[in-house]
Amino acid sequence: MSARPTLALVSMAGQSARSVALLSVLGRDVDVVSWRRRGQVKPDAIIATSVEALGEVREVDVPLGVWVQHHEELDHALAGKVDVILTSRSELVARGAVLVPGAGIEVDRWLPASPLVRSRRREARGIDGAYIYEADDHDGGDETAMAMASVVVVSGPMTRIALALGAPTVTSEQTARRLRARPGRDVEVAPSPVEAAALAAEIALDDQRAAGLSRRGRRCAEHHMDLGRPARVIAQRLALSPADVEPSDIAERLDELRTSPNAVIRRRIDDGLAALRTDR
Amino acid sequence: MDVLVCTTQVPFMRGGLEMMVENLVDALVASGHRAEAVAVPAAWERERIFDAPTAWRMLPLDADVVIPVNFPAYYARHPRKILWLAHQHRAAYDALGQPWSDFGLDDASLEAHRQLVDWDSRVLEECLARYTISGVVAERLARYNGLSATALYQPPPLAQRLRPRDSNRKGGHILCPTRLESNKRPGLFLDGLASMDEKVDGVLTGTGSLRSELEKSSERLGLEGRLEMAGFVSDDALVELFRDAIAVMYAPYDEDYGFVTLQAFLAGVPVITTDDSGGVLEWVQDEVTGLVTDGSPAELGRAMDRLVRDPQLARRLGEAGRERVKDLDWQNVVKTLLGGTLR
Secondary structure: OOOOOEEEEEOOOOOHHHHHHHHHHHOOOOEEEEHHHOOOOOOOEEEEOOHHHHHHHOOOOOOEEEEEOOHHHHHHHHHOOOOEEEEOOHHHHHHOOEEOOOOOEOHHHOOOOOHHHHHHHHHHOOOOOOOEEEOOOOOOOOHHHHHHOOEEEOOOOHHHHHHHOOOOEEEOHHHHHHHOOOEOOOEEEOOOHHHHHHHHHHHHOOHHHHHHHHHHHHHHHHHHOEOHHHHHHHHHHOOOOOOOOOOOHHHHHHHHOOOOOOOHHHHHHHHHHHOOOOOO | OEEEEEEEEOOOOOOHHHHHHHHHHHHHHHOOOEEEEEEEEOOOOHHHOOHHHHHHHHOOOOOOEEEEOEOOHHHOOOOOEEEEEOEOOHHHOOOOOOOOOOOOOOHHHHHHHHHHHHHHHHHHHOOOEEEEOOHHHHHHHHHHHOOOOEEOOOOOOOOOOOOOOOOOOOOOEEEEEOOOOHHHOOHHHHHHHHHOOOOOEEEEEOOOOOHHHHHHHHHHOOOOOOEEEEEOOOHHHHHHHHHOEEEEEOOOOOEOOOHHHHHHHHOOOOEEEEOOOEHHHHOOOEOOOEEEEOOOHHHHHHHHHHHHHOHHHHHHHHHHHHHHHOOOOHHHHHHHHHHHHHO
């Protein structure tokens, strides 16, 4: 029998798609089942994909979350005393909803690298000078190439990965709009592949412009595309993560700097504090 | 207002940065603020490079404003953080590839480097305002971290005491005041002196690890009797050496700022430098406030000869230099740094 908590999803026809990306992140630490196909499994928490779907689980006494699309639904959810309200509409955040980006990824899975670090990575691989990587829509893009490229030319869903990796990015106007990336700030946009290539070559020669695009592109991913942080908040509010493990101040500070879980500094801090632990 | 100037302690060392911090604290106090410096030691080798930044994130800094001036002091966590940056950890930036940089191309180095640049960018983004001690430092911040900053210049140490000599008195030597370390390139001064046609004296002040090597070079280049290696000199002696100089030669590699240039200008003395001296070139404009060379012994020697042979030229360049720096003052530095917080 699994020691992991179980989360059930209750969904109306055509609504489950909005939860897939979030559930894939939550699913790393919890088992996810369909409410209607749960069999004998008793879930530890439930997420309903709409206020309408919430009706099916009103009587169940476990923490409850619900997706809402507008203010009226949010009013309804609040009246129903749910534990967490999920939304993809930023205007509802001020009323307590947790923003779950529609086209989200777990941004911290990709470590950002500035153009300076990218040039060192290329040097380590014996690649001289600038390297412009044009991602192919069909193969989905090569993350290793995107992690060391001077500039990445990409459109569609892989653009999120390029931005998370801190790659100076040239994309289409449509992709920029969809991802809420600001042209000229977070990304550069070009109307055609030929113009995109020319723009990428220009950026590769301009250190300051590339560094600015890299930094702001990553922040854009963190602010508009991240599923990792909302997933942690949702798991806590649904009591799916241990409540008695409060992060220490120092861990909070490291998280604030989005420090990788494997960073050497975390081990050094553990070593440094080991002698002070009373439970040794 | 209570202001903490945040800096890094390097035990047993005192240089330009320490003087800058002391002068800033004094200027803040003179402007009616309560001010003190907070210094935390740091380790520089790669394995321990994140220790001091992490410590800064945890420190309670109870003040109205904090002003960090260098790595890792800018990791100070405060809602009103105003950066006045002298330098980052140069081994991870402009000095990558130098023999003393321990950021190599192995996986551990590349990851530490990636994390350092990412952390730096995040904590520098937190600042209410970003200033740097020179345009060169601002340019590095833009190039490596994609962050904008404004250069805010300060007067050099001894600014109140440096004056041009009496117009009837002629200068007697060429001066090179610098630490005797490789990034300061004191050897170029010896090379230039040896290439001169005019046999004027040279005075090299300062201490450092290159001293014995330079003594050998002096002998090899036949500079005995012409070159005085004065070592450490008092402030009084330095003021006199500036005043009596025909020219100052100052040619460090990619200097952050370079107090020496400003001190020479305040003394009305032109500066000879090289075209790769970084912040020095924000002040030395070729044929206007000094002479910019390619750094070859022949060019340096020719520049020195020109100023020895043409006192009118030396005076004109020196006066133009003084004009460039005469308005630098600490009150302006304080007003600019705290300006945003007073609104």
